[in-house]
Amino acid sequence: MMAVRKFHRKERRVLPMPNLVQAQFPPPNGMSAVAKFYGKFSYNDLSGGNAVITDSFERDNIITLKNTGGTGLNLQMHRLVAPLFEVCLKDAMARCPKYKIRMLGGFNVRHMRHDPKMPLSIHSWGAAFDVNWDKNPMGSKLITDLPPEWVAAFTEQCWNWGGSWKGIFDAMHFQYAIGC
Numbered sequence: 001m002m003a004v005r006k007f008h009r010k011e012r013r014v015l016p017m018p019n020l021v022q023a024q025f026p027p028p029n030g031m032s033a034v035a036k037f038y039g040k041f042s043y044n045d046l047s048g049g050n051a052v053i054t055d056s057f058e059r060d061n062i063i064t065l066k067n068t069g070g071t072g073l074n075l076q077m078h079r080l081v082a083p084l085f086e087v088c089l090k091d092a093m094a095r096c097p098k099y100k101i102r103m104l105g106g107f108n109v110r111h112m113r114h115d116p117k118m119p120l121s122i123h124s125w126g127a128a129f130d131v132n133w134d135k136n137p138m139g140s141k142l143i144t145d146l147p148p149e150w151v152a153a154f155t156e157q158c159w160n161w162g163g164s165w166k167g168i169f170d171a172m173h174f175q176y177a178i179g180c
Protein backbone atom coordinates (compact mmCIF):
# COMPACT_ATOMS: atom_id res chain seq x y z
CA MET A 1 0.00 0.00 0.00
CA MET A 2 1.26 3.44 -0.79
CA ALA A 3 1.89 5.92 1.96
CA VAL A 4 -0.32 8.95 1.77
CA ARG A 5 0.59 11.93 3.83
CA LYS A 6 -2.33 13.08 5.92
CA PHE A 7 -3.16 16.72 6.41
CA HIS A 8 -5.44 18.47 8.80
CA ARG A 9 -8.34 19.79 6.81
CA LYS A 10 -7.41 23.46 7.07
CA GLU A 11 -3.85 22.84 6.05
CA ARG A 12 -4.67 20.97 2.90
CA ARG A 13 -4.29 23.84 0.46
CA VAL A 14 -1.44 25.72 2.06
CA LEU A 15 1.08 23.01 2.91
CA PRO A 16 3.31 21.67 0.21
CA MET A 17 1.31 18.97 -1.49
CA PRO A 18 2.16 15.29 -1.10
CA ASN A 19 4.93 13.97 -3.30
CA LEU A 20 2.46 12.45 -5.66
CA VAL A 21 0.74 15.70 -6.51
CA GLN A 22 3.83 17.81 -6.19
CA ALA A 23 5.39 15.67 -8.86
CA GLN A 24 2.46 16.52 -11.08
CA PHE A 25 0.43 19.72 -10.79
CA PRO A 26 -2.18 21.45 -8.67
CA PRO A 27 -5.76 21.35 -9.97
CA PRO A 28 -6.41 24.09 -12.55
CA ASN A 29 -8.61 26.88 -11.18
CA GLY A 30 -11.45 28.03 -13.45
CA MET A 31 -12.64 27.06 -16.91
CA SER A 32 -9.97 28.91 -18.84
CA ALA A 33 -7.26 27.27 -16.73
CA VAL A 34 -8.89 23.89 -17.39
CA ALA A 35 -8.82 24.46 -21.14
CA LYS A 36 -5.28 25.78 -20.99
CA PHE A 37 -4.01 22.89 -18.93
CA TYR A 38 -5.89 19.87 -20.28
CA GLY A 39 -6.15 21.23 -23.79
CA LYS A 40 -8.54 23.15 -26.00
CA PHE A 41 -10.80 21.37 -28.45
CA SER A 42 -13.55 22.18 -30.89
CA TYR A 43 -16.89 20.44 -30.60
CA ASN A 44 -20.38 20.28 -32.00
CA ASP A 45 -23.45 20.23 -29.80
CA LEU A 46 -25.74 17.22 -30.00
CA SER A 47 -29.18 16.80 -28.46
CA GLY A 48 -29.73 16.49 -24.72
CA GLY A 49 -26.80 18.68 -23.72
CA ASN A 50 -24.33 16.19 -25.21
CA ALA A 51 -21.53 17.17 -27.55
CA VAL A 52 -18.92 15.59 -29.77
CA ILE A 53 -15.29 16.64 -30.16
CA THR A 54 -14.37 17.37 -33.75
CA ASP A 55 -10.58 17.54 -33.57
CA SER A 56 -7.76 15.29 -32.36
CA PHE A 57 -8.11 16.10 -28.63
CA GLU A 58 -9.64 12.77 -27.72
CA ARG A 59 -7.12 10.74 -29.69
CA ASP A 60 -4.24 12.77 -28.24
CA ASN A 61 -5.29 12.88 -24.59
CA ILE A 62 -7.89 10.34 -23.51
CA ILE A 63 -6.72 6.94 -22.36
CA THR A 64 -8.69 3.90 -21.23
CA LEU A 65 -7.88 2.38 -17.87
CA LYS A 66 -8.82 -1.27 -18.13
CA ASN A 67 -10.05 -3.12 -15.04
CA THR A 68 -9.05 -0.06 -13.06
CA GLY A 69 -8.06 -0.84 -9.46
CA GLY A 70 -9.11 -4.44 -10.10
CA THR A 71 -12.78 -3.36 -10.11
CA GLY A 72 -13.47 -5.04 -13.45
CA LEU A 73 -14.50 -1.61 -14.76
CA ASN A 74 -12.91 0.37 -17.57
CA LEU A 75 -12.64 4.12 -17.31
CA GLN A 76 -11.60 6.77 -19.83
CA MET A 77 -9.62 9.67 -18.41
CA HIS A 78 -7.20 12.39 -19.47
CA ARG A 79 -3.63 11.08 -19.63
CA LEU A 80 -2.48 13.76 -17.15
CA VAL A 81 -4.80 12.71 -14.31
CA ALA A 82 -5.17 8.99 -14.98
CA PRO A 83 -2.07 7.96 -12.97
CA LEU A 84 -3.14 10.10 -10.01
CA PHE A 85 -6.66 8.68 -10.22
CA GLU A 86 -5.39 5.11 -10.12
CA VAL A 87 -3.14 5.71 -7.11
CA CYS A 88 -5.97 7.44 -5.21
CA LEU A 89 -8.41 4.68 -6.14
CA LYS A 90 -6.07 2.02 -4.81
CA ASP A 91 -5.65 4.02 -1.62
CA ALA A 92 -9.44 4.46 -1.25
CA MET A 93 -9.93 0.71 -1.72
CA ALA A 94 -7.24 -0.07 0.85
CA ARG A 95 -8.82 2.29 3.38
CA CYS A 96 -12.37 1.05 2.73
CA PRO A 97 -12.04 -2.58 1.62
CA LYS A 98 -15.75 -3.26 2.16
CA TYR A 99 -16.92 -0.46 -0.13
CA LYS A 100 -17.72 -1.90 -3.55
CA ILE A 101 -17.24 0.16 -6.70
CA ARG A 102 -20.01 -0.94 -9.03
CA MET A 103 -20.18 2.00 -11.44
CA LEU A 104 -17.51 4.34 -12.81
CA GLY A 105 -17.80 6.96 -15.53
CA GLY A 106 -15.10 9.37 -16.70
CA PHE A 107 -14.60 11.06 -20.08
CA ASN A 108 -17.98 12.16 -21.43
CA VAL A 109 -18.40 15.21 -23.67
CA ARG A 110 -21.42 17.13 -22.44
CA HIS A 111 -22.59 20.31 -20.80
CA MET A 112 -22.96 20.57 -17.02
CA ARG A 113 -26.24 19.02 -15.93
CA HIS A 114 -26.93 18.19 -19.59
CA ASP A 115 -28.01 21.82 -20.03
CA PRO A 116 -26.69 23.30 -23.32
CA LYS A 117 -26.74 26.77 -21.77
CA MET A 118 -24.26 25.67 -19.10
CA PRO A 119 -20.49 25.40 -19.68
CA LEU A 120 -18.98 22.09 -20.66
CA SER A 121 -18.62 19.62 -17.81
CA ILE A 122 -15.12 18.76 -16.61
CA HIS A 123 -15.98 15.22 -17.78
CA SER A 124 -15.52 16.60 -21.31
CA TRP A 125 -11.78 16.83 -20.66
CA GLY A 126 -11.62 13.43 -18.94
CA ALA A 127 -10.62 15.17 -15.69
CA ALA A 128 -13.68 14.07 -13.69
CA PHE A 129 -15.24 10.77 -12.71
CA ASP A 130 -18.53 9.61 -11.25
CA VAL A 131 -18.89 6.63 -8.92
CA ASN A 132 -21.92 4.53 -7.89
CA TRP A 133 -24.38 7.16 -9.08
CA ASP A 134 -27.44 5.21 -7.97
CA LYS A 135 -26.48 5.74 -4.32
CA ASN A 136 -24.84 9.15 -4.76
CA PRO A 137 -27.33 11.26 -6.70
CA MET A 138 -27.11 14.95 -7.53
CA GLY A 139 -29.55 17.08 -5.57
CA SER A 140 -30.22 19.84 -3.08
CA LYS A 141 -29.56 17.43 -0.20
CA LEU A 142 -26.38 15.46 0.26
CA ILE A 143 -27.16 11.79 -0.28
CA THR A 144 -24.15 9.49 -0.30
CA ASP A 145 -23.03 6.02 0.67
CA LEU A 146 -19.34 6.92 0.19
CA PRO A 147 -17.36 6.38 3.39
CA PRO A 148 -15.60 9.61 4.49
CA GLU A 149 -12.25 7.83 4.27
CA TRP A 150 -12.95 6.85 0.67
CA VAL A 151 -13.66 10.48 -0.19
CA ALA A 152 -10.57 11.60 1.75
CA ALA A 153 -8.30 9.36 -0.32
CA PHE A 154 -9.12 11.68 -3.23
CA THR A 155 -9.62 15.05 -1.55
CA GLU A 156 -6.30 14.76 0.29
CA GLN A 157 -4.72 14.64 -3.16
CA CYS A 158 -6.64 17.77 -4.17
CA TRP A 159 -9.55 16.15 -6.02
CA ASN A 160 -12.65 18.32 -5.74
CA TRP A 161 -15.66 16.34 -4.47
CA GLY A 162 -19.15 17.34 -5.63
CA GLY A 163 -20.51 16.27 -2.24
CA SER A 164 -18.70 19.24 -0.67
CA TRP A 165 -20.22 21.86 -2.98
CA LYS A 166 -22.66 24.53 -1.85
CA GLY A 167 -26.24 24.77 -3.10
CA ILE A 168 -26.26 21.63 -5.20
CA PHE A 169 -24.58 18.43 -4.14
CA ASP A 170 -23.12 16.00 -6.66
CA ALA A 171 -21.94 13.18 -4.43
CA MET A 172 -21.05 10.80 -7.27
CA HIS A 173 -18.66 13.36 -8.78
CA PHE A 174 -14.95 14.06 -8.32
CA GLN A 175 -12.95 16.39 -10.54
CA TYR A 176 -9.35 17.47 -10.76
CA ALA A 177 -10.21 21.13 -11.17
CA ILE A 178 -11.50 23.85 -8.88
CA GLY A 179 -13.51 27.01 -9.37
CA CYS A 180 -15.79 25.46 -12.00
Ligand SMILES: [Zn+2]
Pocket (backbone or CB within 6 Å): 123, 128, 129, 130, 172, 173, 174
Ligand atom coordinates in the same frame (compact mmCIF):
# COMPACT_ATOMS: atom_id res chain seq x y z
ZN1 LIG B 1 -19.75 13.89 -12.70
